[in-house]
Amino acid sequence: MSTGSSSARMSGGPRSQDLRTRVDGGAGLERRARATVRLDGIDHRLLAALAEDARMPNNALAARVGIAPSTCLTRVRRLRDEGVIRGFHADVDPALAGRPLQAIIAVRMQGAARSHLPAFARELARLPGVLDVYLIGGAHDFFVHVTAPDSDVLNDFVIENLSANPGVALTETNLIFQHTRGGWY
Structure with a gap:
């Protein structure tokens, strides 16, 4: 999962709001609360793989982590719903896009x-x-x-x-x- 100047965001689900303390009453700035989501080794491997390549198809992600595709899909969906995965972003090279x-x-x-x-x-x-x-x-x-x-x-x-x-x-x-x-x- 990488960041850049162009992004397509997928918002966290309703539960993710429980994990954030809004600095400005819900207007954009947020601070993470001390509560964290329980993650196991599989979750951490999923996050590492997605951080490297967020466009990896579910079946390839599942194979890389060593779990069934249906389990992979469920776990990634839970990570999004819990707010652990905040979005998937295009990493745009500003210089190649005319802004060096x-x-x-x-x-x-x-x-x-x-x-x-x-x-x-x-x-x-x-x-x-x-x-x-x-x-x-x-x-x-x-x-x-x-x-x-x-x-x-x-x-x-x-x-x-x-x-x-x-x-x-x-x-x-x-x-x-x-x-x-x-x-x-």
């Missing part, structure tokens, strides 16, 4: 704007070129991962969407020279 410049923009908000963090995060996530928005602790409030076709477009993005916003106190743009995706599992 990537940056992480650190954003610090004005003190009075802190009550609007969830709304601001949703607003940022909808902007063209934004891959991810992270609400963080520390000196900054957000890290925003963006792509752009060139430095002029990146500059315009920062000025028009961040610096011009009266709630934004500071931005710091860090260019990404190389990116190596880790295997989380």
